[in-house]
Amino acid sequence: MLFKTSSEKIVILGLNEISLFLAKKLSINKDIIILYENENFQDYRIEETDIITQKIDFNIYQELTKLNDRENIIFISMTTDEIFNIFAARIAAEFNFKMIISLVYTNEYSQINYDFDLIINPHQLIINYILTSIRETRLLNIKRLIPGQINISKIKVKNDDSFVNTKIKNINLKKSLILAVIRKNKIHMATPELELYPGDYIYWLYKKGISDWLRFFNPRYYKKNKIFIFGGKKLCYKLVNEIQNIFEPIVIIEPELKTCNFLASKMEKPLILHGEGTEYNLFKEEGMNDQSIFIALSHSDSQNILSSFGAENLSCKTVLTLINKYHHKKIANLLDINKTIFIPELISNFINKYFNNNIKLNKLEKDIFISKINLSQNLLILNKKIKNIGLSPGILVGVIVRNNKIIIPAGNNTLQAEDTVFVFFKKEKETEVKNKFRSNRI
Amino acid sequence: MNISSVLHILGNLLLLVAFSMIFPFLIGIYYQEFDALIFIITSGITAISGLLLKKFKYSQSDLQYKEGFMVVTLGWILVSLYGGIPFLLADIFDNPVDALFESMSGFTSTGATVIMSLESLSHTILFWRSLTHWLGGMGIIVMTIAVLPQLAGNMNLFKAEVPGPVHNRIKPRIKETAKTLWWLYIILTLLEVILLWLQNVPLFEALIHSFGTISSGGFSSRALSVKSYNSILVDFIVTIFMFLAGTNFNLIYKSLQGKLSSLFYDEEFRMYLCLLTTAILLISLNLYINNYESIIQSFRYASFQVVSISSTTGFATVDYDTWSPFCRWILLILMFIGGSSGSTAGGIKIIRIKLLFKKGLQELYRLLHPRSVKKVKINKQVVSETVSTSILGFFFLYIIVFVSVTLVLTYFGIDILSSISAVAATLGNIGPGLGIVGPLKTYLSFPESAKLLLVLCMLMGRLEIYTILVFIFMHKN
Numbered sequence: 001m002l003f004k005t006s007s008e009k010i011v012i013l014g015l016n017e018i019s020l021f022l023a024k025k026l027s028i029n030k031d032i033i034i035l036y037e038n039e040n041f042q043d044y045r046i047e048e049t050d051i052i053t054q055k056i057d058f059n060i061y062q063e064l065t066k067l068n069d070r071e072n073i074i075f076i077s078m079t080t081d082e083i084f085n086i087f088a089a090r091i092a093a094e095f096n097f098k099m100i101i102s103l104v105y106t107n108e109y110s111q112i113n114y115d116f117d118l119i120i121n122p123h124q125l126i127i128n129y130i131l132t133s134i135r136e137t138r139l140l141n142i143k144r145l146i147p148g149q150i151n152i153s154k155i156k157v158k159n160d161d162s163f164v165n166t167k168i169k170n171i172n173l174k175k176s177l178i179l180a181v182i183r184k185n186k187i188h189m190a191t192p193e194l195e196l197y198p199g200d201y202i203y204w205l206y207k208k209g210i211s212d213w214l215r216f217f218n219p220r221y222y223k224k225n226k227i228f229i230f231g232g233k234k235l236c237y238k239l240v241n242e243i244q245n246i247f248e249p250i251v252i253i254e255p256e257l258k259t260c261n262f263l264a265s266k267m268e269k270p271l272i273l274h275g276e277g278t279e280y281n282l283f284k285e286e287g288m289n290d291q292s293i294f295i296a297l298s299h300s301d302s303q304n305i306l307s308s309f310g311a312e313n314l315s316c317k318t319v320l321t322l323i324n325k326y327h328h329k330k331i332a333n334l335l336d337i338n339k340t341i342f343i344p345e346l347i348s349n350f351i352n353k354y355f356n357n358n359i360k361l362n363k364l365e366k367d368i369f370i371s372k373i374n375l376s377q378n379l380l381i382l383n384k385k386i387k388n389i390g391l392s393p394g395i396l397v398g399v400i401v402r403n404n405k406i407i408i409p410a411g412n413n414t415l416q417a418e419d420t421v422f423v424f425f426k427k428e429k430e431t432e433v434k435n436k437f438r439s440n441r442i
Numbered sequence: 443m444n445i446s447s448v449l450h451i452l453g454n455l456l457l458l459v460a461f462s463m464i465f466p467f468l469i470g471i472y473y474q475e476f477d478a479l480i481f482i483i484t485s486g487i488t489a490i491s492g493l494l495l496k497k498f499k500y501s502q503s504d505l506q507y508k509e510g511f512m513v514v515t516l517g518w519i520l521v522s523l524y525g526g527i528p529f530l531l532a533d534i535f536d537n538p539v540d541a542l543f544e545s546m547s548g549f550t551s552t553g554a555t556v557i558m559s560l561e562s563l564s565h566t567i568l569f570w571r572s573l574t575h576w577l578g579g580m581g582i583i584v585m586t587i588a589v590l591p592q593l594a595g596n597m598n599l600f601k602a603e604v605p606g607p608v609h610n611r612i613k614p615r616i617k618e619t620a621k622t623l624w625w626l627y628i629i630l631t632l633l634e635v636i637l638l639w640l641q642n643v644p645l646f647e648a649l650i651h652s653f654g655t656i657s658s659g660g661f662s663s664r665a666l667s668v669k670s671y672n673s674i675l676v677d678f679i680v681t682i683f684m685f686l687a688g689t690n691f692n693l694i695y696k697s698l699q700g701k702l703s704s705l706f707y708d709e710e711f712r713m714y715l716c717l718l719t720t721a722i723l724l725i726s727l728n729l730y731i732n733n734y735e736s737i738i739q740s741f742r743y744a745s746f747q748v749v750s751i752s753s754t755t756g757f758a759t760v761d762y763d764t765w766s767p768f769c770r771w772i773l774l775i776l777m778f779i780g781g782s783s784g785s786t787a788g789g790i791k792i793i794r795i796k797l798l799f800k801k802g803l804q805e806l807y808r809l810l811h812p813r814s815v816k817k818v819k820i821n822k823q824v825v826s827e828t829v830s831t832s833i834l835g836f837f838f839l840y841i842i843v844f845v846s847v848t849l850v851l852t853y854f855g856i857d858i859l860s861s862i863s864a865v866a867a868t869l870g871n872i873g874p875g876l877g878i879v880g881p882l883k884t885y886l887s888f889p890e891s892a893k894l895l896l897v898l899c900m901l902m903g904r905l906e907i908y909t910i911l912v913f914i915f916m917h918k919n
Contacts, residue, residue: 273811
């Protein structure tokens, strides 16, 4: 056809650094309309990007009714006001849009079911990125995924361990489970016949309790990298909450005394220092060295870049820098600060992956994945002992959540409808997991 | 200042005391004792004084914090003065200082006595003596708030009588909180009475000892105190209830509601348990090595004495004054620390010790990391600077009062150990101390002026120093 337009449109509500960056990325193969209320955000890139910007009235309902062909429109609510985002997306949910996505900053708000297709929590994306960068992402993601009193640890088998040179079936695991064994960089799913040797790394899943207390006497569970976080306020608070049980010590440097007081009142473990990110002497005094990790999260790009520059000069092992303005990213790169966190980029990558149906499964190790599955009625595996459901080697049921009670199953446990199960499996077993745990066979 | 309202409330307070004197009268009638008449006379005098004071006009709106401090201080003094009259009329003492000492010791739930032979006293007087403990244990002002509708919601009065660092309420309204606390107090008392009675303790004595236990007072009907029953089960029951008396009543209430976990999430309770366990283990071990042949016997005596001193009850099953200096030193430390906040126990209180300890650590932390920002927290709640400063101030004043009064006592020729323990025992509302005021001895040998000083110590200890000092300096300002 002569005047064919692309079939899919994206309507983004809100004009700001994030929405503009996203629009620019998506505009390559989609039509983009940005709706905005105020003209505070002025950027030369608006003119350079192939998008339509449209000023709207305060009445969002009326504006949405003006959009035609709504079943082909993806609506993304992306203003800086999360409450307005939820409100607008909720109204949009009443129309027949193809997809609804909203930006929400508060964890609690993002967990409510609004009937949106996707809720993006930028802080969570940043935290995930940081965790990936400091190489603890897998265990942390899994710990976050499995609710309640469950923990997973990666421990090294030593000569003096009681279970060394013993087959897994002969180890008294009590209420725990060995998920996988890493031997000479090769990963093996745990099987009853697998024997543990010194030098093996094992992924051990267990209920929290005494084993957690034992960690105090067993320092090998802890990482020795000191983490320094500069600024970040709420984001810093969220990040520390995620990592404080894994990394110790954590040092927070915060320029605002009020925020220092807030953080000190909320957290027990981290050392909170009142200071600027450019006080390199403070870094040295607190023991920053080549094993340290430095994360700059303040709202000021210049402070973040300068503090990261200092941390790089003190030979920090990993330096991560939050950048709020796109052109500052280039300056950071010029100063050899390469690991930058740019929120619009994280969000647009995430949305792109979502559009391409390419969001990764949670990984335990290279080829071992974890999947959370709610067991529906009429599955063939229901009401049978796990040992009798014919799971091939390479698939393990790790945790069953039944009526809010957490069970680490043995072969004799049965699966019931409405259970939530956490299945660990090798990449090549993905289809079998889908068939057994998701398909309706009757 | 609204003196008229203060006098009106004091009148109400005296009427309540007059009413409470009916109970010893009834006991006297039951036992057909002459002393019953004394309580009719005293009750009459107290009631008339109360009615006269009640003539003064009361205005709720004018009752500010200064009036609160005044009511509480004068209230406790007046109640103790009137409460001492029966001792004089019954001819137990021939001087009013001794009567005031015994009465103040009763109402402040101290348990220090100037009576040599308890067995010679009538049931009526013994009951009154223990009833003063019971009334004072939960607080006479708290009782007044619970009973009198016109004082409902008066937080100034409540704070002046219960001036601890935290004011957790069981119920949203202060009147309801006071009522609930009193009900809990009554239930615990009745429970102990029944349990002791089931162990063949005569009902009257079960009542006396239960009053002494729950109020953490320590007045007994026998010179040998709980030791006279020589029963492991009686020891055990009294130990458990002394332990409860030293526990925050809010926590006991929550536990009774099924929230048992609240006990173990409470830092003060954990420290209370930890302190008691450590002290019991150390003393048991020392007693086993030095005094007793059996570890069970050592443990039995150690646990009773430790819980008794820590909860500031002051009952004894053994003369711990004969124990090694190590054991006595531990007991002396426990005298200073006392029980939990929100309990009937006295002393500095465990929560304050914990906060002082944390404050010390915070300063140490600040020296190691001069730029650090660290908050002192109790039960995951930040303790404000105002509260921290107030606790530091309280500790300082406690030590100042302790040192000054000890100095005066030594001036009277009393030996250092006895002076130190006498002040610690009265300021901490414990009762018996060490040396000449040991568990099987009395304060009778002290000069009158020394007794008056100790009366002041008891009052200061019960009202946690600040209330009395505010009352004194209020007039200077």
